[in-house]
Structures are given as structure tokens and as C-alpha cells.
Amino acid sequence: MMLPPEALVLVGVLPAPRDLEIARVLGWYRIPLKTAPKNVAVDFLAFYQTGKFADGKWMIRHFAQVLGHELVTRAELLRDEPDHVRASEQYYKLQLGALQSLAQPIISTQWRRITFFYTLGEHLNHAAEINELMMGSTERELLWSALRERNLPAEKQYQPAPHLPALDLALLCQLGGLGITIGDSAPQAAAGWQGLHIPATAVRSDPAGCAAQVAAAVAELSGLKELPA
Structure with missing residues (x-):
């Protein structure tokens, strides 16, 4: 699937494989309110896989359409962790469409600390390396x-x-x-x-x-x- 060139895409981090499965099976992604980017009302979410992914670390392989968002507590999202230290903190819950795979993964040539950043559909369609996604001056x-x-x-x-x-x-x-x-x-x-x-x-x-x-x-x-x- 090719994204519309003008689509606004948020690149978010997947800390662990479990988070990818949540997006795939349950159809949502969480962002802590206190560290959230200014705008979460985006068209698509692309997933950056960290070093915790034995197969496919430091790359973007998947994306999904963002259908909406709401503000909830962590305890409401992860009901099996009611005693977590951040259970009462607020998170954005991004509701997602079906997980899509890129034709070719977009890689990072080395480890880097990724935080949320925006890009456009045309960049996600054609980029081969993470730096090519980042819009700047x-x-x-x-x-x-x-x-x-x-x-x-x-x-x-x-x-x-x-x-x-x-x-x-x-x-x-x-x-x-x-x-x-x-x-x-x-x-x-x-x-x-x-x-x-x-x-x-x-x-x-x-x-x-x-x-x-x-x-x-x-x-x-x-x-x-x-x-x-």
C-alpha cells in the first residue's frame, strides 16, 4: 500500500515486540501524555522497532492508519498490570486500522535514540534510511x-x-x-x-x-x- 503523498505520519517507538502485537491484534498504540508530541491527530502511524526486536531491530517495517484517539489511564489500557507504578498516569490511546507492511524496511544504519517525529506519506513511500524521513530546515x-x-x-x-x-x-x-x-x-x-x-x-x-x-x-x-x- 502506498500512502497519499501529503498524508501526515507520526513515527512512534515500539519498545518491545509485545507492543507490535498489541497494535496488530488489538488495534491500538499508547503514548504517555507527559511526553506526547504536540499533535496526535495524524493520518498514519509508523512503527520504529528498537533493539529489543531480535529480528528487525532499528527499522520501520509497519504502519497503520490512525482512526481516532482518546485519553485514558494506563490501568484502563493494560488491565493485567493494575499495580504498575504508572497505572494512574494518562495516555493517548491511538485507535488503528489494520497493520500494513512496507515494501522494503526503512533502516537506521546504527543505534540512535528515537523520539516521536513527523514525516509525510511521500517520504515513507520512498525512504530507504531513517534520516530520509526527517523533515527539517x-x-x-x-x-x-x-x-x-x-x-x-x-x-x-x-x-x-x-x-x-x-x-x-x-x-x-x-x-x-x-x-x-x-x-x-x-x-x-x-x-x-x-x-x-x-x-x-x-x-x-x-x-x-x-x-x-x-x-x-x-x-x-x-x-x-x-x-x-
Whole structure:
């Protein structure tokens, strides 16, 4: 099934195989209210499988149409866990249509901390890699493309730590992470990370030159880190 190109898609995380079975058999998906994205009234939900999936980790294989949503407690959703520490907390219950499979899985080439993000149907139809789903500023797309031409596969919207905002782009290097921010101000640095702030005007005027600047910073960190498959 091909999605309508203009369809709004929310990419959500499946923490464990049980959550996929809930979506498949019971037809719903839960999102904690306190960490929910601003808009859950989307057209489709795509499922990112975490490392808990022995067969198919770090990829999107399935999606489903969102038929509606309501606010309930966790205890109402998971009646077999009435004593759970979050039993009384509120969750969005997204009601789903039948689970659909993509023609080809959309993979992440390495582990990354995924939070909810939006994409469009046309991206889900054609993407081969998670980064291709992430919509961003023109400047970020320009620099990401320039880095790919240098064989520097940067991660988009990478969150270095749970309490920190996502970086525009990130590269994992031998001596630590390189976090790239584009715009007027740089976010708080994370332990084990080196920050590189690039003005948006510089990216627009000379993306290749900015990519060379990033390549030099990667070299100072002893090159890209080789990650296990």
C-alpha cells in the first residue's frame, strides 16, 4: 500500500515486540501524555522497532492508519498490570486500522535514540534510511547532503542525552560525538560531545565549505567510529 503523498505520519517507538502485537491484534498504540508530541491527530502511524526486536531491530517495517484517539489511564489500557507504578498516569490511546507492511524496511544504519517525529506519506513511500524521513530546515538538508558527498553519514535530529534537545546533525567519532547545530544559538553541550555551531547564512552560501569544516572536526576526533552491524 502506498500512502497519499501529503498524508501526515507520526513515527512512534515500539519498545518491545509485545507492543507490535498489541497494535496488530488489538488495534491500538499508547503514548504517555507527559511526553506526547504536540499533535496526535495524524493520518498514519509508523512503527520504529528498537533493539529489543531480535529480528528487525532499528527499522520501520509497519504502519497503520490512525482512526481516532482518546485519553485514558494506563490501568484502563493494560488491565493485567493494575499495580504498575504508572497505572494512574494518562495516555493517548491511538485507535488503528489494520497493520500494513512496507515494501522494503526503512533502516537506521546504527543505534540512535528515537523520539516521536513527523514525516509525510511521500517520504515513507520512498525512504530507504531513517534520516530520509526527517523533515527539517533547508540549511540542514543542504549540509546533510554535502556531508553525504564526503562519505560522512550524519544523523539528523540526534538526541545525545534524554534531558537535552536534539542536535541538527551528529557524527559519532572515535574520540567522542560531534554535534552540529545550525542557526543563531548553540544548545547545551553533552558530556563526551564536541559542539560545532554553523550559522545558517554560511550553509546557504557555501554548503561544501561548511562540510569541509565538519570533515576537519571529524579528523580531529580521529575519524568516524566503526559501529557493529
